[in-house]
Amino acid sequence: MNRTRRSVLLAGAVAAAVALSGCAAGGGSGGRKAAPSLAAGSNADIKGDVTVWSWDVAATALKRLAPEFEKQHPGTKINVVDIGYDNAYDKITVGLKSGKGLPDITTVEGPRFQSFLGSFPSGFYDLTSLASKYKDQYNQASWKTATDEKGRTLALPWDAGPCGVFYRRDLFQKAGVDPNSITTWDDYVKAGEQVKAKTGTKFITLDPAEDNTFLMMLQQQGQGYFKDGKVAVSTPQAVKAMTVLKQLSDKGLVDWARGWDATVTSSKTGKSATTPQAAWWGGTLTGEMKEMSGKWGVFPLPAFEQGGARTSNNGGSLLTVTSQTKNPRTAWAFTEFMLANSANQVSMLKNEGLFPAFLPALKDPLVQQADPYFGGQAVNKVFADLLPTVPPIEYTKDGAKATQLVWSANAGVMLRGKDPKATLDSTAKQIASATGRQTAG
Numbered sequence: 412m413n414r415t416r417r418s419v420l421l422a423g424a425v426a427a428a429v430a431l432s433g434c435a436a437g438g439g440s441g442g443r444k445a446a447p448s449l450a451a452g453s454n455a456d457i458k459g460d461v462t463v464w465s466w467d468v469a470a471t472a473l474k475r476l477a478p479e480f481e482k483q484h485p486g487t488k489i490n491v492v493d494i495g496y497d498n499a500y501d502k503i504t505v506g507l508k509s510g511k512g513l514p515d516i517t518t519v520e521g522p523r524f525q526s527f528l529g530s531f532p533s534g535f536y537d538l539t540s541l542a543s544k545y546k547d548q549y550n551q552a553s554w555k556t557a558t559d560e561k562g563r564t565l566a567l568p569w570d571a572g573p574c575g576v577f578y579r580r581d582l583f584q585k586a587g588v589d590p591n592s593i594t595t596w597d598d599y600v601k602a603g604e605q606v607k608a609k610t611g612t613k614f615i616t617l618d619p620a621e622d623n624t625f626l627m628m629l630q631q632q633g634q635g636y637f638k639d640g641k642v643a644v645s646t647p648q649a650v651k652a653m654t655v656l657k658q659l660s661d662k663g664l665v666d667w668a669r670g671w672d673a674t675v676t677s678s679k680t681g682k683s684a685t686t687p688q689a690a691w692w693g694g695t696l697t698g699e700m701k702e703m704s705g706k707w708g709v710f711p712l713p714a715f716e717q718g719g720a721r722t723s724n725n726g727g728s729l730l731t732v733t734s735q736t737k738n739p740r741t742a743w744a745f746t747e748f749m750l751a752n753s754a755n756q757v758s759m760l761k762n763e764g765l766f767p768a769f770l771p772a773l774k775d776p777l778v779q780q781a782d783p784y785f786g787g788q789a790v791n792k793v794f795a796d797l798l799p800t801v802p803p804i805e806y807t808k809d810g811a812k813a814t815q816l817v818w819s820a821n822a823g824v825m826l827r828g829k830d831p832k833a834t835l836d837s838t839a840k841q842i843a844s845a846t847g848r849q850t851a852g
Contacts, residue, residue, distance in 0.1 A: 447533065448539070449740070457484045459486070461745055464492050464514045469569070470518075471763055473749065507534045515733065516733070516742050521728065526809075532559070536731075537563050538743065550573075551803050571727045573690055573801055575687075576686070577687075595719075600664070603662070612683065614659065616686060617825065618667070619825050624656065630724055631712060635806060636814070637809070637851075640805075640848065641848055642839045642851060644835055644842060653820075656825055660825040675695060679703075689724065690766040691765075704784045705786050708786055711793070720802055773795040809845075812846055813842045
């Protein structure tokens with residue numbers, strides 16, 4: 412799953428952050444007690460009903476595969492409830508705060524899970540003794556989102572969002588640009604100027620009211636909004652990322668699009684030639700732009716310097732067993748069945764477009780197949796090769812507060828021409844004041 416609707420949900424994210432910070436000291440599942448631990452049991456313990464909360468294609472996948480689990484474990488019943496994305500985090504927050512009303516298992520996006528762990532340390536089962544054997548079978552950036560500050564594992568990663576650049580083959584050919592020549596962000600900006608000059612098409616679509624591209628570029632350099640517990644939005648890496656975005660804006664290479672629908676329309680109507688995005692964007696293209704078959708390709712993200720990381724992450728989710736479950740062993744067994752299982756992960760890639768964080772699944776022949784939509788390119792293999800190199804980053808419970816302020820900085824730099832360093836220095840101070848943290852500089 413992805414972060415495509417983050418800008419639409421700003422009010423909800425900030426409200427959730429306020430709710431979380433206000434209830435961390437006690438009440439419900441949010442007290443400072445340690446998370447309950449779950450140890451190994453026998454198959455005889457796998458019985459009874461389990462309810463799972465999820466949404467969209469993830470809920471579809473759970474419903475599709477649940478009958479097979481029930482067949483393998485007679486006497487079990489998996490009830491999947493599609494709670495919808497728009498209200499999901501309000502429902503989870505209320506359940507954690509009150510100590511009641513949560514399901515046995517819930518889907519949570521990785522960064523959001525870190526917010527919950529910071530404020531509700533006893534809200535989820537400690538799965539370390541059961542899950543640790545899988546650590547090396549997941550890409551480490553995804554695994555990082557499933558662990559707390561003490562290194563305990565409280566969830567299993569589901570899907571991941573390794574990033575590359577989706578590009579219009581026809582426009583690149585017309586402009587005489589070889590995608591393989593774009594190895595740095597400086598190359599990317601120069602290619603954008605050439606494409607615009609030769610075709611009249613802008614190079615990238617951006618929403619000035621969100622931070623997805625900035626955060627993607629930041630993670631590419633090995634950090635998020637926090638580093639060693641300090642606010643890190645004004646580090647040299649952050650300034651580099653924001654400077655590239657400003658260059659694209661100043662050179663007239665950006666098609667501005669507010670919101671998800673406008674972003675999709677920008678690509679569909681040919682207003683921009685590239686989309687730096689996660690693997691799941693391919694599903695958006697094939698699902699909503701069938702008429703553009705053969706016109707798109709993918710190459711790795713440009714690096715900030717020669718030899719630097721060529722990918723990042725955008726999106727990704729987890730399944731976690733809540734401490735309110737009355738049936739933790741069956742809840743864990745179903746989580747393991749869904750996510751630490753190559754056949755099921757491949758099935759979800761094929762049917763729901765969920766790109767596996769479970770590395771063994773990426774060895775399946777399906778991943779190697781050429782895709783006619785992308786001009787015969789094996790797009791899944793591109794992302795499969797990139798996934799293990801996604802840099803892990805640090806998340807904290809203050810992510811939503813930081814995000815709100817970064818959105819404002821993003822708009823100030825790209826729309827009003829503000830200086831990247833001065834703007835990010837000011838933003839870092841605001842986040843530090845709002846969270847009580849120091850700045851990393």
